[in-house]
Amino acid sequence: MEVPPPVSMAPPLPHNPCPSPTPAPARAMAGVGTSGASGPPPPRGPPPPRGPAPAPLQRLLQRAAAIEEELAQGGDKPFTEVIHCHSGDAVALGHQPATFLQQVAAICTYPELLGATNLAEDAQRRAGDILGHLQDVSPGGYNLEYVTQVVARKVARYLERRDGGICSDHRCIVPCSGTAAAMVDVLSLVADAAAVAPAGVLVPVPGPRLHGAVATVAGLVALSYPLAEERGWAVAGQELRQEVARARRWCHPKVLCVINPGDPTGHVLSRQNMEEIIQLVAEENLLLLADEVHQDRAFVPERPFLSFKRVLMEMGDPLASTVQLISFYSLSKGFGGGGFRAGFFELVNVDPSVLKSFYTWGLSVYPPIVGQLMLEVVMDPPQPGDPSYPAFQKHPQDVLQTLAHNSRLLQEKLSPVPTLSCQEVQGGPRAFPRLLLPPRALRRARELGLEPDVFFCLRLLEETGVVVAPGSHFGQAEGTQHLGVSLLLPPPKLEQVLVLLTRFYTTFLQDFS
Known part of the structure; x- marks a missing residue:
């Protein structure tokens, strides 16, 4: 096996040379690597708020794993699968890395693949x-x-x-x-x-x-x-x-x-x-x-x-x-x-x-x-004219189209429910809809030692098999409840989740009204 000499995959890009990184003296180390003890020390007091603790999502995931084990053993549930709709992990939700990336990585880790007829020619050159x-x-x-x-x-x-x-x-x-x-x-x-x-x-x-x-x-x-x-x-x-x-x-x-x-x-x-x-x-x-x-x-x-x-x-x-x-x-x-x-x-x-x-x-x-x-x-991706260029360009576009479609789908399914709302989603892997929980549900959650949104999410999981992240996992304004919903699911699966969620929420409001 012979490794070919380096080959440039794209024409050289025009480059405007940068000056040496020399920040202004007065600001050179304003934030990084300087002592914090400038001036008199701040007054001492109670410890500052540090955001949400410990992870509320963990309890849900542990219960979801137990339910999956019960289903695998033939357990009787009102659903046949647990649907994870909380994650930002694209691969876990079915979006594989670009094929060109996988082929280049495979060849580099096992160079004997150079010359393999089932691998793209430009992947081998790269x-x-x-x-x-x-x-x-x-x-x-x-x-x-x-x-x-x-x-x-x-x-x-x-x-x-x-x-x-x-x-x-x-x-x-x-x-x-x-x-x-x-x-x-x-x-x-x-x-x-x-x-x-x-x-x-x-x-x-x-x-x-x-x-x-x-x-x-x-x-x-x-x-x-x-x-x-x-x-x-x-x-x-x-x-x-x-x-x-x-x-x-x-x-x-x-x-x-x-x-x-x-x-x-x-x-x-x-x-x-x-x-x-x-x-x-x-x-x-x-x-x-x-x-x-x-x-x-x-x-x-x-x-x-x-x-x-x-x-x-x-x-x-x-x-x-x-x-x-x-x-x-x-x-x-x-x-x-x-x-x-x-x-x-x-x-x-x-x-x-x-x-x-x-x-x-x-x-x-x-x-x-x-x-x-x-x-x-x-x-430095494949360029126009390279065999892998069309597929490499299509890969991120497919993900973006899924996110955009799912964002519209979420708004469409939630908008008919007066006490469910969501700010426009413009990017990222998740939406963060807000829901209103009735006072009886809040009291019941307190009795159980749970955050109200965790209480809701646990009930949702037990009755529908759907896992969404409670807003308290990410932090939220006091007195509000939210759900972290992944937009990376295949659209038909997300639609199934949203139908189950809205139906359950309507019943939940009736039960605790």
Whole structure:
């Protein structure tokens, strides 16, 4: 078996050279790697709110697993299957990674497949190109040079295309093994164990539980800030400023985490809202942590995804050269699957010395190479004229069409029920409808020691076999109840779920009226 020489899969992209990353001295390390003990210590008091705890969804999933076992043993239930309609895992719900990605990965892990007649010719050429960059022609080595040079450079070119030509420096890009581990590394640099008061990170509610957990692991205080449901889950500037001021009573807030597109809320931030957020972090001297892992799942043409980097740069100086931003991308939320553990983050206006930390310690070092080579392919995909181009282009479009269709279907099925409502979903894997539960149901839930939405979801599971996530799993405004509903199911299956849900809800209201 002979590995062919590297072959370029696409013509060279025009590249506007970036200046060396040298932030303004006054802001060089405003958020990252600085001591939190500036000025007098904040007054001590009761511990700050840390968002929802512990995971309400876990109890549901344990019960669902028990029911599945009962069904497998011939148990008598009013349904024949458990339908999981809570997850954001596309692969678990039937959306396989793009075939081209799988073929390239297969060849790179077993080069004897080069020349196989049942594998696409351009997949073989691309795999040969990648193998030529790997140590000993194998993804089994650490291959740090491949990650930091080949992959990072292709990421930089991808970001320039995404952001309309705005420059991206590969030296400011850190490929990583998924975003969770990378966020721990980033926030660990913000933490200061010797400070009088801990550093704080503001995380959105509703939102994934990941961010609060990551902050705690990294040694920070996680403080929640509310999204404005009545404004389509926008980040409300005035309320956020109040939370920052309140946080200073307990800690030194250093980081603002923003999720765009939102999960589970399904919103995509407007440019105006993003500009307000950027202005706020500049005035409050915060590091902006942009979780943009669902950017490939924005499906409403009237509300396209815009990266925080693009909006920041287009706002111009002084903000463009001073606001510190770290943004995250994940392979698992687009073309690939979560099990491949691949992504990257980009640092903007952060002192270059900080980058050294990611190559000397931490989980960001030496990410799995199979995931990285798949990331490289997504960053530099098949081009028009390549045999795999049509199928590769169709893969994400199929997912977006499913999300858009399911979003419309959800609104159609829920709108006839007066006490069920949902903000428009514009992106991401889930919808977050709101439901009204009667006082008797609230009292019964309290008697059982359950959150009201957990009580509802458990009853729904027992009577219909449907698993949806209780809103308390993601956090929600006090006195409100929501459901996290996956939009990644095949449309016929989601329609079945929505019919079961609305029928059950109507009966539930009658039972507890």
